[in-house]
Amino acid sequence: MELLWIIALIIFVVYMIISDKKVKNSKDYKEALSQNKKPPKKLLVKRWWSWGLILILICGFFVSASNDAESHNEAYKATSHRSKKRSSVKKKKKVSVSTKTSKPKPIKNTAKAVTLGAGKYKVGRDIKPGRYVIKAVQGSGNLSNSDATINVILGNDVDSDQVTSFTTNLVKNDKINLDGIESTSFTPTPDKYTYKTQVSAGIWLVGRDIKPGRYVIRPIKGSGNLISDGSDDNLNEILGPDADNGQVSKVTADLTAGEVILSNLELIGLTKK
Template identity: 80%
Template sequence: MKFLWIIALIIFVIYIIISDKKLKNRKDYKEALTPSKNPSKELLVKRWWVWGLVLVLICGFFVPDLNNAENHDETYKTSSHHSKKPSSVKKRKRLSDYASKKVTKFMPVKNTAKAVTLGAGKYKVGRDIKPGRYVIKAVKGNGNLSNSDFTINVILGKNVKSDQVTSFTTNLIKNDKIKLDWIESTSFTPTPDKYTYKTKLSAGIWLVGLDIKPGRYVIRPIKGRGNLISEDGSDDNLNEILGKDAKRDQVSKVTADLTAGEVILSTLELIGLSKK
């Protein structure tokens, strides 16, 4: 688009130069250049509408940049010029749908994942990454980790204060599309075959009954801030922003009954679950 604006501006400027040169060479124009007379036709460079059109062409060149800058501010973290902001909760597909794809039975199974390290780019599970459960980390650099339906959308890095997470744990199934933006090197490490109940969870997608013992809990942020979402097929789901800044609609804790089969998504570096 910028290229077209540049071409249009160049063509118009050339037209002005050629047109004015022809006008200056005309006999009637030269004869009119006397103290008592004015030329019957003005040069294009002296006409207000010509400069107005030049200004429009120049603005047309820069307006896309301004729009891109606005989109950039909405899409990228202000603390890191090359890290995408995680998408809003409304844009995510249902986590219960995700669970039905990723975990068909609420029982431990052999992890088919295979360790791999990848650079920035787009990858397909089953072709570039073996299906399975992984801990995903940025080995070098920082940037955005996402998948095609934005169930996964976090910033991997080492600066927790900038809403980055040092790892993300999740299941990847065949045909999932994974995108790594601006991360020089990212490791995909298989999780152990054996599931254990945890009371501290890093960023990731977790299943109650495998990773978390069913029960009533108070959930608090330990490190970082971000979304805490759950789905169990009912309307009684978690959808909170955990953190320590109440002015930014963050809550310091949330109490919930977690039932077997419920899927928990956390984009915080670390959360703690206390039995109630």
Template identity: 50%
Template sequence: MAKKMVDKDGNTYVQVKPWYKRWWVWVLVVILIFVIGSAAGSDDSSSSSSSSSATSKPVKNTAKEVTLGAGTYKVGQDIKPGRYVVTATNGSGNFTNKSGSINVILGTSEDDDAGQITSYTADLHKGETIKLEGIQSTDFKPTPKPKYQTTLSAGSWKVGQDIKPGRYEIKAMQGSGNLTTSDGDVNEILGTESDSDSGQVTHVTANLSNGQTLNTDLQQIKLIKK
């Protein structure tokens, strides 16, 4: 409310409060501070959420150990979905799935000439069909808890869970076969010896980013940080 003032000559005038002393100004300031603070919190939350979603988080492995002979099997019926280390325990032959993402020769010993490996690590999804041909006995064991590794056997390996993201020289240590990434950035035939006729090389340098999957058919590869 304006205040009436009388000067020494008897003149009356109204003293108006400065704008910054008015109550409604401070109400607006408080509301503005609250709105800005809420927006900043929302941005931080979004950034945190984006950062969190960009990081690969391990999913609980629902795999259950089982031994299977030659035959065709449905994941979700004959074998529980999950992540497995598949190892031949008797005989040798083909291990494939219907989608074609798995197509390897498994045996009790490594055979570079035949392209045979002793184990393969893979995710088996519900509804998928897998096939074992010529193998008398094959063990499917749940994989251990994920941890960063630099020496890998044949299988599919997740960057951010099994492999620390970064730039690597990927070198063949045992065997030969295909080395690829899920996004197609890497697509090489890798072996312990180079072969110009087949396009085989002994190593390849690549950036491995969070969320990629590195697929290898080699008995063993090594990742050397660059």
């Protein structure tokens, strides 16, 4: 929206310059100046309303930019269960947290099962908002969304950095991309939450999916990023068997209620310490 304000401002300034140039080149204006008389037509640059309009356009730009930034922040807060982009290099990543609880509570899942082919889809139009287990039914390829908070390779070849499923929340107006996958299923997760000691690729909430406590976390299948957000000591590791590429075979961590865990591994195990 702010682009429209900038365009309007540029158009008016250009119009003002061209208009004043025409007035200055007019015969009446030149004669008035040569005779030390007041020109018959006042230049736009000397009119108060011209500068008032410029000020309004500038203010409109800043207000629009502020509103867009606020809308972006609200949309980002709604993605508390969405994954971050897969990376082969360990980086500090952030997953927003919007819910804190100390024990599982039944929550009505609004998701509805659907199977889709390759393409681009909008949550709220093509996919109902809710929490899903997403799987490649036929073929393999990339599952991602419009702001790259979801980016994994779905398939059945775990040795090729593919994951057989990805569990996440899909929020309204998000855009989902299915690239190279012939058929992908979106299956609603159960309303009832249970504590797990093994979790597949996806986003999981401590206090709901995982019991708070101190754990040793190990890769069971596959390798990839394990990160978290919502505690004083967030996780940021690449789990796997290849130490020469910066992977670690295990990590010990205190998981606290409300902490969000993101795993891009096929399966990890959590052992109470």
